[in-house]
Amino acid sequence: MASGIMLSLALCLGLFTLRGRCLRMSGVSVPSVAVSGTEVKFTCNYETSPAHNDTLYSLKWYRGLEQFYEYMPRKDPPMKVYQTDHVHVDKSQSDATSVVLKDITRQTSGSFRCEVMGDKPLFETDDYWKNMTVVGAAQLCHYNLSSRRSVDSPSRRERADWCGLALCVSSEMNCCRDGEMRKSQSDATSVVLKDITRQTSGSFRCEVMGDKPLFETDDYWKNMTVVDIPTWGPRITTRPRGSKVGVHDIIHARCEVGASDPPTEISWRINRLPPPPYAQVETYRNQKRVHVSELQVQVTEDSFFKGEMVVTCRAKLLTAFDRSANVTFVDVNSPEPAGYGWLSAGSSTRASLLLVGVTVASLGMGV
CATH class of the missing domain: 2.60.40.10 (Immunoglobulins)
Structure with a gap:
């Protein structure tokens, strides 16, 4: 038994040397902007190695310094929710990797941190955090903007904040209100909106995330102003x-x-x-x-x-x-233009040459 533990420890230490840690986090999926009154899903991306007893001991979520969620597989029940103002956990959709918040408000905004801990004997710990801002429904999305980089898999949750100051993290979520998305013309790089209005104006940002193991993220934003142009004039x-x-x-x-x-x-x-x-x-x-x-x-x-x-x-x-x-x-005091004649200042070269041609033709006919 002791030799088995020592072997696991040696393997873990070897992995620590090569990869950094036995239990490693690659990041968290937290929308940077969300819409008040909706629900959001936070995901903790981490890797364990059950073959070397490197399993999950606990997963915890914090807003600021306040813990609001805990998942410990060895406990019964494994899930525990802590009362926190403006943070309402939907237990039916939460598990060992993700937590879903429902009925979010502007006061839900904050810095969210996920902390994971591996099992014995090392109890390795790692954490990652990201900010989220909740905005009102009046700041929703309408735009036609192409991302600088294509999303790896359009069928998965694309991690695309495609609504300027609103959230649109998956293709199933319709976050447009004053205009509608043309799904037939939208794909993994572009989204087309129709029936835009003046209220569509805003700052629009596209965020893309690569797939595992690095989950690299990049974004780009631009302003768009919708105007009603004059129908006549000046x-x-x-x-x-x-x-x-x-x-x-x-x-x-x-x-x-x-x-x-x-x-x-x-x-x-x-x-x-x-x-x-x-x-x-x-x-x-x-x-x-x-x-x-x-x-x-x-x-x-x-x-x-x-x-x-x-x-x-x-x-x-x-x-x-x-x-x-x-x-x-x-x-009114300018001199009157000279009369139009052969190559006169008031006639064009083309008109004078035409007049010359007509005169020569007339002379040839004996007129």
């Missing part, structure tokens, strides 16, 4: 209505863009430059939720470029909408 109306203006004239320009959410940004340019400091600009939204911007500027000699003053209104909504409209004023 439109410009001006006073005076004529196309000719002179120095000291006052130009009134009004630019309108259809309703949008968030509001569309309207900016002005005169000959591709910002309006001068003395120009007056007023931007507002009228009772019909139309975005309006009014520009008032006095014409000076510097307002013209090659005898023209081009006033441009640009309407921009993030990267989803970007359109411009412009109106051109001509200096």
